[in-house]
Amino acid sequence: MKEYGKNPELSYNSYLKVPELIKLQETLSEPTSHDEHLFIIIHQTYELWFKQILHEVDASIGWLGEGRIFRANHALRAVTAIEKVLVSQIHILESMAQIGFLEFRDRLNPASGFQSMQFRELEFVSGAKDEKILNFFKFDEFAHQRLIERFNSPTLADAVWKILGEKGYDVSTEENRVKTIVQILTHPEDDHDLFILQDLLIEHDENIALWRYHHVLMVERMLGMKRGTGGSEGAGYLRTTLSKKFFPEIWEARTHLQLVGN
Template identity: 35%
Template sequence: MSSDSDAPAPEADPVARHTRSRRHLEDDIERDFGENLSYGAYLDLPTLLSAQHPRSTPAQHDELLFIIQHQTTELWLKLVIHELTSARALLAADDHRQALKRIARVKHIQASMTEQWSVLATLTPSEYARFRAYLATGSGFQSSQYRAVEFMLGNKNAAMLPVFAHDPQVHDELSRLLHEPSLYDEVLAWLARRGHAVPEEVLGRDLSQPYTAHPGVVDVFSRIYADPEQHWAEYETAEELVDLEDNFQVWRFRHLKTVERIIGSKRGTGGSSGVPFLRRALELTFFPELYDVRSAIQDLAPQGYHGGEGRG
């Protein structure tokens, strides 16, 4: 049995007891930067933190959340474009390992972007209604970086370009991406260089057009999936692409449900139908044969196994 003498003694100094969380600067920590670069200068925080301009009058508390949510998404999209640009170039140079490293990073970015919807979902319909009119015709549909990501992943659509006609620089950049190989185009070209029978009409197609599934590509992936050990690099790359698309669809779904939660069946601020428009996007696919091949793969039973129903 313990006695009172075994209990830890209370802190003798009440001031010390309430200041134990105070962090003291170490001797070598920089205090006078002079001409040296500081954290804030490196990140250009004065510019970044002054880029939020709520427009509601009188100012609505929740508008800052809406602005920062979308600005943060645009920053992540900038990094996604950076990584996908590198991944395409690495695949073109037959460096698939580094390309997969870039794709893996994109997958983690996608997870962060998806989780952000839970923050915006704290915005109630009545809170949003107080400043929605100040968005005027502004809409996420007009995000040029989001459109760039879709083009880079293969969802090519020249009909989207007129939306950006007001900004010649952005319009020209998207037009360039429209005519460049997508990530999937580079993967298929890489497979062909590794000796896989990717059809010539796929390799030589008009890159500005939406990709159309080809049974010959399904056959290529069927052979890869039938023998993963023999074609491990190709198999791993295919599965990374499936992860990428799966993450994108989860992001789209969370977007849909967040919008539905906040505005219901109202039309979007940019003129879209709102939720129905977002729901149709869930039917889009970047890498169609990677899903078609799942229906083509035959069940592989262990050697010597003959199947059949159990017998009593």
């Protein structure tokens, strides 16, 4: 083992590119508004976590395709753990003074979280594909290409129903998919990997819904009912997104679950 400090090619800072990383926060306000730093850091942190979530979801789709449910569950466990951090991170933004935000908010026009490419990728890859979203990215070639690719690729939901089909369940209609989940919930010990899989998927759905809810409340706390920098109605628009679900069948199965005799 090399003596500490004697291998100058590799260090913590060089491996993690820390000098480059801490130069990436370029404020727009003049003179620089104190809170803009926090605003940039928090968004960049979200984007890094979105990248990691996409990495884990893509891997889990691959593992489900190989029939490796245990391994896919492991990756989905990481996804749900990260998402819990994403939900709680919203509170950091709530520490920002509303008036401090207004010091730089107008400079952000027309940029908006609405254009977060990786958030849209996460929606698409989870199973909620909306072709209309693609139009909003037409002027951002990089993002547009990535989203088109995601739009045309199989989703986590596709991979889940495919493997359940291969395991002999009838997943040909929505009703049958609900029945399949009821069957798994009724007999958790018959195939515990499948039981854990559906549990992680509903948790993923719930975490994103919680994020949406915390985000809209934070937006109302900051802006009331002002319009968004992206041009939407702001909180009014965001409230319309709260009921989005990636796995409606897994939620609906709870309604049909009944106790069965041994």
